[in-house]
Amino acid sequence: MHSDGAPHMLIPNETDGIARIQPDAGVGSWAHGERAADLQRLVDLGLPCPVTIALSCAKVHEIAEGLRFNPAGVVNEFGPDPLMSVQPSSGQRSWGGPRAFHDVGLNAATHARMARLLRRERADRRRLAFILRYATDVACLDAESFETAGRAADPVATALAIYADEAAEPFPEDAGLQLSRVLSSMAKAWEGVTARLLRHAQGAPLDAGLGLLVQDNGWAMTRGEIALIQARMFDPITGRQRINGQVRIRGRQARDTAPDPAGDTPKDTGKDTGHSPAQTGARITGTAEEGLETGFRDRAPDAFYEIAGVLETGRGGFREDRDYDMALTDRGLLVLDARPATSSARVALNNAIALVEAGVISRDDALLRIAPPALAGFLHPQVTPDPDRKPLFSGVAASPGGATGTIVFTPDAAAACAAREEPCILVRRETNPEDIRGMHLAQAIVTERGGMTSHAAVIARGLGVPCITGASSVTVSADKARMTLRDGRVLCEGDRLTIDGTNGEAYEGEIAMTPPDTDASFQEFMSWADAARDMGIRANADTPEDAALARSFKAEGIGLCRTEHMFFEPSRLIVMREMIFAGSEQDRRAALDQLLPMQRADFTALFETMAGLPVCIRLFDPPLHEFLPADREGRMNLAQSLDLSLTEVTKRIETISEFNPMLGMRGVRLGLMHPEIYEMQVRAIFEAAIEAGEAAGTRVEPEIMIPLVAGRSEVRLVKTRIDSVAAAVRVATGKDVTYRLGVLVETPRAALCAAEIAEYAELLSFGTNDLTQMTYGLSRDDASRFMKSYVQQGALTLDPFETLDFKGVGELIRIGADRGRAANPTIDLSICGEHGGDIDTMAFCREAGFSYVSCSPFRVPIARLSAAQLAIRSRME
Structure with a gap:
């Protein structure tokens, strides 16, 4: 009717x-x-x-x-x-x-x-x-x-x-x-x-x-009152089960200023007519707006329980909790809509757990309902959303989370802020390894250039600090300590800025944050993910602090330890520079002898922190110029510390500088040209493994990774030297020394020659950042300047530094994996680039038979959930 x-x-x-x-x-x-x-x-x-x-x-x-x-x-x-x-x-x-x-x-x-x-x-x-x-x-x-x-x-x-x-x-x-x-x-x-x-x-x-x-x-x-109801069966703040919502009374007694479904805005509606809902037998008159559970329930209990019945029926029918729009009139209750709930990750996760506890869905269903990237909301502070808030500028959302601080433009300024216990935002045109000290001290990082895999992005994700890269609408002038926005406004050192790394937006002043929270419900949910997944998850960790963080996120080992990041502390950096300026191998070895105990202590702490879990250490990778100052003031300070003239320092820097250092003497090439560097690192690794093993009463077998390999001969030469150091350590200590050799596949040739390389290696790890860069012939730091426009024009479907290119780069990985496994069936395969935490990349790796993926510590929970969802979906097929 x-x-x-x-x-x-x-x-x-x-x-x-x-x-x-x-x-x-x-x-x-x-x-x-x-x-x-x-x-x-x-x-x-x-x-x-x-x-x-x-x-x-x-x-x-x-x-x-x-x-x-x-x-x-x-x-x-x-x-x-x-x-x-x-x-x-x-x-x-x-x-x-x-x-x-x-x-x-x-x-x-x-x-x-x-x-x-x-x-x-x-x-x-x-x-x-x-x-x-x-x-x-x-x-x-x-x-x-x-x-x-x-x-x-x-x-x-x-x-x-x-x-x-x-x-x-x-x-x-x-x-x-x-x-x-x-x-x-x-x-x-x-x-x-x-x-x-x-x-x-x-x-x-x-x-x-x-x-x-x-x-x-x-x-x-209707002639009588109408109760317009928004109801749900979960708490919108916590996600826990609780009937709640809002009721707006529109009728002849209430003063209602809220729009009704017909779109008008009613004013005073006059006196009470006394009409009551026929189906509930209760009056629904009351204030214009009130809580469903706090006021309406007491005045109209029959109507409340009828609404509760709708929610319970809907929960079973949809197998999820939704936001319901209803109308209660003197003719009865009508359900107008059941909208999928829009809620925070915290609410969605707790609600999924509540549905499992109520027997509405299974644990597998619950795991499939949370988008893995949403877990970032549990791990980092988040900027409180406001649709009316306008950003000052935006860029690539390179590392999630929110932070507020004063703008600084140099690592020294960041150090000064840290000394005053004042939060700061480090703003650079682009970062380099020399900026790492300041990056460690900053609450957030912004760069004018760069993308998802630029230096700033990778380091920021490892540190767990918010980061915006590729903010091309701003011009950074570090020497003048200011940044100019597209509309001409200028921000100077000391101005307050809020960074939303989750959405890649920056705001003026201070904004309230939602704190991180990995409570018991989060841990329970992640335990379900671990029970469901069938792929290993390791972390990229460079320091004992990184390793401890990785363990807290339940990483199953370290898939990539970048040893060069250990050299940027001021006390070590000067020794590193002495080694670079040494005029002979003997002088270089003397400088490296000073670094040896420092490296050994680092590795010992790393092994002890991981407590028997695998640790894969990449030997020195970057070109030497990254450890040298680029500005005149820095060179003058270096000249004074080394007791050299500015001319001598400048000449030496110019001598080792390269036209294209990313394709120059770095990685394995540096290890072959200056074998004493790798020998020092390998000795430190072996001695640390013995020391950590004795302390724990167990045996530590490190994994040693050779970077930027192009062919078998490089691997053979480096392996020979590693074995020689192992023998020397064995003689000196009387302890047995073993290790697993890994090769970082970052060049197209290494992927194509994986069969030959696998004869010497026990692990092939694909470094997707550099492999993408070399396959495309694109600089990962410079591409952000045109990549967005490139994608918009359809020249590329996606930014290959954000999403792995399965057709091109992926094909090289597939070839390398197949050829490596054919030559060495027991070889382990992994990915250690930042693509490793992406669910589509993980699906690709899982299909290719990879043992594990490795990503920054804060992406480990995201990768764990992604791996669980992939395993669940494969069982459902």
Whole structure:
């Protein structure tokens, strides 16, 4: 029956793209959009919903194209005095769509009836609002023409007269004509160019379809009070199970200023009429807005428990908790919508756990419901969201989290802030290894240049500090201690800045943060992930502090320890520079002898921290120039410390500088040209392994990784020298020394020659950052300047430094893995670049039979959940 008691003229299910949503009608998101499918589920669950007619995406497209549409069959579904709302139903709700159109069918007769039921003032407001919306959105008239209507003695009559004059025809009184034109307007709005681009930005295909729902709105014209209810079965702050929500009373007793479903903004509605809901037997009058559980429950317990029953039924039917919109009138309760809940990662995780505890879903289902990147919200402080807040500038979201501090432009300035215990934001044009001390002291990092795999991004993720790279709309002038924004504004050293590394945005001043929280529920959820996954997860960790952090995140070892980062402490950096400036091998060895105990202590602490878990140590990789100052002041200080002239220092720096140092004497090449460096590191590793093993009463077998290899001969030469050092340590200590040899595959040639390399190695680890750089011939630090435009033009689908290029770089990895395994079936395969924490890359590695992936410590929980989801989905196939 219609809400007024009139019989329906039923539309047969799916007639020419038009279907009435009724039990087992089969309306689905593929044809009618997500909202229509959700309403079909509610009806199938036996819940009371308004009469709704669904127009398929194909039908709406026909309407947009101008094909004739006869609305009579639809309008007849709503009785002799129809009052309808038209709701958008896109393929996914997140794609958006045109605004809902309420009170379609509101004509003079309905207006008069509404005035008798709801008082003349309310009826006039609703009729006027409908006329104005129709005039601007459907008839495309100028809104300014109607400005005088609201001030007129008879606003409705004035608006109708203005419409007739502007449109050259009377305002349509026929409900069918109104509906037909409203549907056409919404259909054409969806197909417009701007709408296409907006939804494409939300992930929708450009040709995505729109369904439309024509829904009975007659319930909003009841004589008694109406309770408009937003209800949920979970706490919006914690995610734990709790019935809660808001109730807005719209009726003759309440003073309600909130918009009702018809879109008006009611004022004082007069005195109480005494009407009560027929189904609940309880009065629903009260304040204009109150809590569902705090006030409404006590005054209308029967209605509250009816609402609770809807929530419980919906939870079982959808197998998830949703946000429900309901209306309670003197004719009973109606469920208007059940929207997927939009909530924080914390709420979603706790809610998933609650659904498991209630037996609604399994642990595997719960694990699949949390997007792995969302776990960053548990691990870092986050900037409190505010849609009205405008960023000063934006860039690549290189490392998640939020932080506030004063701007500094040099590592020395960061050190000064740290001495004053003042938080700071380090801003650089781009960072280099010499900046690491300042990066350790800063609360966040911003660079004008760079991308997801630039030096700043990699180090920031390892440190767990927020970072924005590639902020190309700013110009950094470190020498002048200022940065200039695109609009001409200037920020100077000492100004306050808030960095949102999660979204790649920077804001002026200080903003409140949501603190990190890895509580018991987070740990329980992650234990489910560990039980489900079948791929190993290690961490990239360069220091004992990094290692301890990795262990706290349940990493199963260290997949990459970059030893060069140990040399940038001031006391070590000067010794390192002495070694670089040494004029002979003997002098270099003398300097390295000073570094040996420092390295040994580092490695001992690393082994002890990991307590028997595997530790893979990469031998020295960067070119030597990275340890030398680039500015005149730094060179003068170096000259003084080495008792050399500035001329001698400058000449030496110029001698070792290279046109393209990333392709010059670095990695294994440096180890072959200056074997004493690798010999010192290997000796330190072996002696530390013996020391840590004796302390723990166990045996420590390190993994030693050779970087930037291009072929077998390099590996053979370095392995020979490693074995020689092992023998010397064995003789000197009387202790057995063993190790596993790894090769870092970062060059295309190494991937192609993996079979030969695997004859000597027990581990092949693919360094995707450099391998991508060399395969594309792109600088990972410079590409950000044009990469966004490159992707927008379609020259590339995705930034290959953010998402692994499976077609090109991935093919090299696949070739290397297959050839390496064919030559050495027991060889371990891994990825240690930052791509390793990405779920798509992990899926690629899992399919290729990799043993583990390694990523920065703060990405370890993300990788653990990603691995679990991959394993679960593979079992479901």
